[in-house]
Amino acid sequence: MSQFSSELKRIIWVLAAFGVLAVVTPLLDDYTQTIIMRALVFAIMAMSLDILMGYTGLRSMGHGVYFAFGAYSAAILISTMKVTNLLAVFGVGLGLSALVAAFLGFLAIRAVGVYFLMITLSFSMVVWGLAYRWHTVTGGDNGIAGVIPPPIFGIPLTNPVAFFYFTFIIFMICLALLYLLVRSPFGKTLVGIREGEARMKMLGYNTWLHKYLAFVISGTFAGISGTLWAMLNRFIAPTDVELVTSVEALLMVALGGPATLVGPVIGAGIIMFLRYWVSTFIERWYVILGATYIITILYAREGILGKIEAFLAQRKARGEADAAISQVQEQPEELRT
């Protein structure tokens, strides 16, 4: 009962925070709005990686791949092929990244530990190589410009506020779906595999299939974030899908706190804030970014959320101890021992 209520309390906190964000963002200046939207888009990417990295224990350096397929498919459909149906753009982006993840999953799931990291890194490089060199399709180094979001249900998304709410709603849907996923028996099985794959196998679970499905689901959500990214910036280039993108997603998860879902969202917020806000007035901001990577690993391995929870738990424990002591002090003299 108490566990249920603490879970409920956490959900209310998160919803309240996002409620404030939804109300406040349109009041802010354009640039800050853009940063918040970028953070939301990357938050989807980070949450999807969390399914793989935090919950399943598969550390991938290839998450930029599905992001790239989502982004480039949207760019090509909208800018090159002049498609004006937004649902079709999303459908193709989602379907394509799911297909790619389904194919790559077959190759990758067999590998474990550092070799999983290596093979996903090589996927990253294959896709970056295509984006960079396959001029006729991807525009090569120049990228693809003019990725203007088509209207949805007659609402023009070229309006920044409309696009913010569009991004926000998609983000909330992704958050809800992924939350249901990690709460489901399937999600619990993933955690079981992370903690002890051999034991789960003994219990009769098809661990390969579970990991494979997690891989595909995770890739599909990363594809959604790619599609949004291309439309948000109205532009996509190979620099958006290089190895660093995949590494940055790893950092967001590590920084926020793996296997928390909300943690990576905070991580994405911090990194995007650093990348686009701090960089406007600090010239040497790459030093700050690099230092963020190092400090995160050295001092906040369990993530910011982990730090906060540890602090709260400590305070709660101290409060309970204080209460117990005062209770003892209030007791009549003869009952004290």
Place this chain on the structure above:
Amino acid sequence: MDVFTLHNLIELSYNSLSYAALLFLLASGLSIIFGVMRIVNLAHAAFFLLGGYIALTTYRVLGTALWTLPVAMVVGGGVVAALSVFIERYFLRRLGQDTVAQVLVTIGFAFIFFDTNILIWTGDNYMLHRPWPLDDSTVIGGISFPRYRAFMILAAVLAWAILYFVIERTRAGAIVRATVDDPQMARGIGINTNVVQMSIYALGVFLSAMGGVVGGSFLGVAPGLDFQVLPYAFAVVIIGGLGSLTGAVVGSIVVGFMDNFGTALFPELSYFALFAPMAIILAVKPTGLFGRG
């Protein structure tokens, strides 16, 4: 361009081989570091570039005679290796075997170097000089062979020979091999594996930075070059097999040829042709062609 004339084949092969030599200098250290320490060193290409920048300063101080080239190689390699000892001792050693932590810390350093390089050497693009007589080409049978490319091949062969001799034939090499095979037992017989790992990290970084000095007269020295060559380094070690010196040789040659011929034959898909086999090799044999499990 018609690739399949004898003239073009010879020229392309010469270019491929010399490029492979540079790749060997870049990637062999990455492979050795992974083999001994199991560290995925994403800062490796940043060390390569830093070597090039230090050579730039060395040439400015010493001038451009032929003898300054080997001096710059030793100075560039040495300074960067000293820096890497510090990074290994105070950062990487604290991480244990957490791969993601290693990845994030090493790329963090890569970002810091990226920025401090611009601070020290500005964001300009430099091409390091090629001292006489390496600045010219030798023409044989109507085909011109740039001499600097021959020097790159020579440097790589020398580096390989020294590495091979040290690892396979000396006591120090035996200690390293013992540490790789069974670290616990190595500690048990009194080998200080921490010192071994630190030395290997410094050696790997020395090779990379020395490669950066050599490559500075070929690829140039410019911000962002590190992130451009990093994929090549990984292609070499993954195709050849992580942790194998022979693998690094084979991987360099494969990547060197595939990149040059791929660019000449099908420029748009050359990267795909380079990186896709890498993914397939890993899928079939996760340890690479010559790697040990």
